[in-house]
Amino acid sequence: MSVTAAKGFTAAGIAAGIKESGNPDLALVVNNGPRRAAAGVFTSNRVKAAPVLWSEQVLKGGVVSAVVLNSGGANACTGPQGFQDTHATAEKAAEVLPGHSAGEIAVASTGLIGLLLPMDKLLPGVETAAGQLSEHGGEKAAIAIKTTDTVHKTAVREGDGWTVGGMAKGAGMLAPGLATMLVVLTTDADLDAPGLDKALRDATRLTFDRIDSDGCMSTNDTVLLLASGASGVVPAYEAFAAAVREVCDDLARQLIGDAEGASKDIRIEVIGAASEDDAVEVGRSIARNNLLKCAIHGEDPNWGRVLSAIGTTAAVFEPDRLNVAINDIWVCKNGGVGADRDLVDMRFREVRITADLAAGSQSAVIWANDLTADYVHENSAYSS
Amino acid sequence: MSVTAAKGFTAAGIAAGIKESGNPDLALVVNNGPRRAAAGVFTSNRVKAAPVLWSEQVLKGGVVSAVVLNSGGANACTGPQGFQDTHATAEKAAEVLPGHSAGEIAVASTGLIGLLLPMDKLLPGVETAAGQLSEHGGEKAAIAIKTTDTVHKTAVREGDGWTVGGMAKGAGMLAPGLATMLVVLTTDADLDAPGLDKALRDATRLTFDRIDSDGCMSTNDTVLLLASGASGVVPAYEAFAAAVREVCDDLARQLIGDAEGASKDIRIEVIGAASEDDAVEVGRSIARNNLLKCAIHGEDPNWGRVLSAIGTTAAVFEPDRLNVAINDIWVCKNGGVGADRDLVDMRFREVRITADLAAGSQSAVIWANDLTADYVHENSAYSS
The missing domain is CATH 3.10.20.340 (ArgJ beta chain, C-terminal domain)
Incomplete structure (x- = not known):
């Protein structure tokens, strides 16, 4: 289910070799349209990872055609080289996804702060993931963004002819503004970027912003909401906002339930x-x-x-x-x-x-x- | 040394039976003058223990003739009965210390929040302590205020003909504004209450207010500075303030060094x-x-x-x-x-x-x- 529950999306999750363990570490989510509207909310930490700085710029256009996510490294506090690496990641995705441009591709990273990503593994991984994109790839994508998470996290809500689904990762550095995590939500509802933005902010304010596992705010928090319009349905705002809030609340509870070392x-x-x-x-x-x-x-x-x-x-x-x-x-x-x-x-x-x-x-x-x-x-x- | 390093002070520390362990749990510090000037700084937590509310009132007069301190119970969140118990403690001390009045006797408590103190043990303990007051009682007093502290904490600085000494307890709930602790400082310098107040605030701002063991601010923090004037010396302000700051810094470092469970x-x-x-x-x-x-x-x-x-x-x-x-x-x-x-x-x-x-x-x-x-x-x- 996850990010491919809604129509119009494909996804993949692979092991690119970023993690020494060999576990899955790279996810790709693609919005096949017809619409490619998007909204995003990012960490309020002033020390922002390179992919956050990049994706904030992408989101200003209100269009996201694809998201590349990696675990195994946060690409935070990595200076100009880190930003160039994020840029190169988006360029690579645009190259292997026909009809996409780098300026509409969001990037999210999670893992240790202060280390450059192994681009010699990450860039080929983007190409491999593009070759495995599938309408059933949501679970694999959710698995590939795990760090210390013991389980992958997904949630779905069905509307009247439309769907909101999503995936999340996060187990430590969980605190408001936002909780430390990567989240990608998708919907096939036919909505424009301003409508998505309002629904997303209304939802995160009451869900992810209100969990606090360990008081530590991340450098990489990213929550994206992508709309494909593939259902052809324009939902009433309240019904759509409620569904987004429910999915966020579900995922937020899963984050708390899987927090590092927690017993309560x-x-x-x-x-x-x-x-x-x-x-x-x-x-x-x-x-x-x-x-x-x-x-x-x-x-x-x-x-x-x-x-x-x-x-x-x-x-x-x-x-x-x-x-x-x-x-x-x-x-x-x-x-x-x-x-x-x-x-x-x-x-x-x-x-x-x-x-x-x-x-x-x-x-x-x-x-x-x-x-x-x-x-x-x-x-x-x-x-x- | 401790609170009896400076001339004009006697102290005692006894086991009154407040702690189930039978360890020392009640201290008494008496200023025998000729002066009885004092200053105090208290927790900035808005939930204040009964003895803090009481002692804040006492300090407004700028005179403290004695301090009763107990471990084994914080007398915090104990409502009107808790305040009456603190009042009764000061009254009992005034009764057994000839020439003292309750309105000039400060009270400090430390231990668990939310429990009434066993007054049937505490009040007789005050009388016992009064009978054991000694110019060499400073160490025993410092020992009697320990809770989870593994060692008792004292410090002394000598001026030109005058002395500043003190004792502290604190091992958990240590955070700025103030760090959780009880501290009594004494001096035989001949200073008035405003001078003591300035020296104490200048010192605590840079010492106790700048330690943060666990981010948790106490309901009971109390730092008192008592001057007996018994040396007959009126020190230069800067020299005196520096000595107070050094004693506070020394005690603050001892608190951090003995913080609960800490290894660094x-x-x-x-x-x-x-x-x-x-x-x-x-x-x-x-x-x-x-x-x-x-x-x-x-x-x-x-x-x-x-x-x-x-x-x-x-x-x-x-x-x-x-x-x-x-x-x-x-x-x-x-x-x-x-x-x-x-x-x-x-x-x-x-x-x-x-x-x-x-x-x-x-x-x-x-x-x-x-x-x-x-x-x-x-x-x-x-x-x-």
């Missing part, structure tokens, strides 16, 4: 906020509190650490009116001791924290992970 | 910044990056994670002008690959990261720790 998925809902911004700020502060993340790992309903995280924000609240529930047990009431903490059952992977600021009617949900020894192990040995 | 002390120096605020913002962002902290634990000179942390700030810089050294090897130059990373020797506990923003002449140093499996273990089992 933590759903943090902030309610009673004076504004949505307050709710998001408080949710992120809770999501990033290492002591709380350790406590959740230890199945310890340590609401004091929730309060100490809330206390570092500028949100509207009074400390003695705060309420906190963990798995629906209100262990903190009015800033002090509430229900018996022994009532909280934390055996399952999903943990729900509800923080009531008692200051209004706005709310937000942030998804996070616990902090584990496995996370430390995985990330202290990653590049060695 | 990381000195992050940001240079070439357009402003000191920029340097501090960038330093803190690097200090809090979990992926980088894991890499340092693994002795991996992963400068890409330094750049990705810098990129999340609003500081003035151009990505392609950033330089990063790890243990003095410039592994990143102009935003890209610099010297061979294999030249970096990271076997020792201290690791030095230098980040050059190439945007000005300002700088700042932030101290941090690595992130380890031991930190996770210690903090996932802490309250159970």
Whole structure:
């Protein structure tokens, strides 16, 4: 399914030899039209990888005819040579895809920062992938963009005569603005670039921007939405936007569920906020509190650490009116001791924290992970 | 030495039974004058423990005649009862210390959040401690405020006829504004409260405010500076301020050196910044990056994670002008690959990261720790 669930798209995923392991590491997604409209959202990190700088330029035209993605190297902090390598990748794709031009080909990379890509393997890989393009290639493409992901991630929603599908990769460096990841969404709905852009931004704001596995924002985050128009259907905006949001939400949850070393998925809902911004700020502060993340790992309903995280924000609240529930047990009431903490059952992977600021009617949900020894192990040995 | 290095002070440290382990858990520091001037700096967390709320009021008068400190419980998020308990503690100290009044007695607590203190043990403990006050009691007091600290922390600097000494506790929840900790400094210099306040704020801004072990800000941070005037010497401000800063710096380094589960002390120096605020913002962002902290634990000179942390700030810089050294090897130059990373020797506990923003002449140093499996273990089992 993945990026080839919608009509008008072909894809491939191959092992180009970028990864020393020999695992798949290069994906190609092609929009065969008739339309080639596109929208993109990129990392807000000011240190942007070469492919992000390239693809941001491509997206300004509102047209993307193909996307080349590689794992095994982020091509970030690689200077002018890194940018030339991205450019050469797009040129190579244009060369092997008849009727395409480099200026309409997006590039995305993921892997270690600070290393040049092995172009002697990547460029032939683009040609190999072009030879394997298929309407059933979506799964292979999703597999080829994995780094430390243990599973590949895809999602699909069906509309009334049209489809939205997609693939995602991401397991570490997951934090808002955007979460660290590569995502390609495709649709056969007949929409122009501005409509796609609005639907994509509305969706990412509430999904990928609200997961925070480890507080670390990537240099390579890229989310693309490509429309082929192959269904011939022009959907109502609301229905289409809802489908895009559902696919993004599905993929975002899969990212959290596969986060490096995590043993818990933590759903943090902030309610009673004076504004949505307050709710998001408080949710992120809770999501990033290492002591709380350790406590959740230890199945310890340590609401004091929730309060100490809330206390570092500028949100509207009074400390003695705060309420906190963990798995629906209100262990903190009015800033002090509430229900018996022994009532909280934390055996399952999903943990729900509800923080009531008692200051209004706005709310937000942030998804996070616990902090584990496995996370430390995985990330202290990653590049060695 | 500790808080009784300066003339005019007595102290005691006892086991009152607050800790189930039976370890020392209650300290008393008394200023016997002739002066009883004082200054204090407290956590900027908006969720403040009862003793912080109490002591902030006491310090407004500029006079502190005694300090009662307990470990084994933070008395945070304990509502009106918690505040009454702090008040009762000060009243009890005033009762057993002739000539003292409760309104001039500061209280500090540390330990688990969200539990009421066992007042049936704490109040008799205050009386016991009063009976053991001694000019040699500083070490015992420093020992009694330990929580997860593996060692007690003291420091002393001698001036020209006067002395500044102090004690600190803190091992987790260490982050700027202030670092999580209790600190009592004493001096026999003859200074008034405004002078003490200026010297203390100047010192904490550059020391305790610039350590960040785990990004978690406490509800209980308290730093007090008490002056007895017993030396009869009125020091020059600069000399006194320098001594206070040195004692604070010494204690701050001891806190980092004993941080929970840490295997590395990381000195992050940001240079070439357009402003000191920029340097501090960038330093803190690097200090809090979990992926980088894991890499340092693994002795991996992963400068890409330094750049990705810098990129999340609003500081003035151009990505392609950033330089990063790890243990003095410039592994990143102009935003890209610099010297061979294999030249970096990271076997020792201290690791030095230098980040050059190439945007000005300002700088700042932030101290941090690595992130380890031991930190996770210690903090996932802490309250159970």
